[in-house]
Amino acid sequence: MPVRFNHALLAAYDKSESATFFARLFGLPDPTFWGPFATVRLDDETHLQFAEPGTDTIQMQHLAFLVDDGTFAKIYGRMLALQVDHWADPQMSLPGQFNTNHGGRGVYFKDPAGHGLEVITRPYPQ
Numbered sequence: 001m002p003v004r005f006n007h008a009l010l011a012a013y014d015k016s017e018s019a020t021f022f023a024r025l026f027g028l029p030d031p032t033f034w035g036p037f038a039t040v041r042l043d044d045e046t047h048l049q050f051a052e053p054g055t056d057t058i059q060m061q062h063l064a065f066l067v068d069d070g071t072f073a074k075i076y077g078r079m080l081a082l083q084v085d086h087w088a089d090p091q092m093s094l095p096g097q098f099n100t101n102h103g104g105r106g107v108y109f110k111d112p113a114g115h116g117l118e119v120i121t122r123p124y125p126q
């Protein structure tokens with residue numbers, strides 16, 4: 001079997017809030033709950049799990065999602081409708097914008113726990 005990505009676990013202050021935020025923004029089905037996890041399934045059968053670590057401090061993680069142009073437009077439209085703070089750059093110096101790097105579009109934002117999320121339409125050059 002080839003090596004394939006299956007899931008990631010993100011710490012959350014409120015697993016339901018973080019999972020629901022992600023599912024709504026990305027236009028995915030509502031999260032499911034099992035044990036300590038709130039799980040959001042992505043379109044490629046991978047999934048994100050959110051869990052509450054029982055600590056006041058969460059180390060920020062960064063996840064980037066590659067989508068097609070139509071999906072980006074939908075996600076960005078939901079970001080605007082939900083008034084999600086976002087930036088065209090990871091340094092957060094270009095607020096309320098998206099970038100056109102690498103011949104596509106990209107945007108950075110944070111989830112309720114402070115994790116850095118990114119949506120891009122073209123992969124970065126290797």
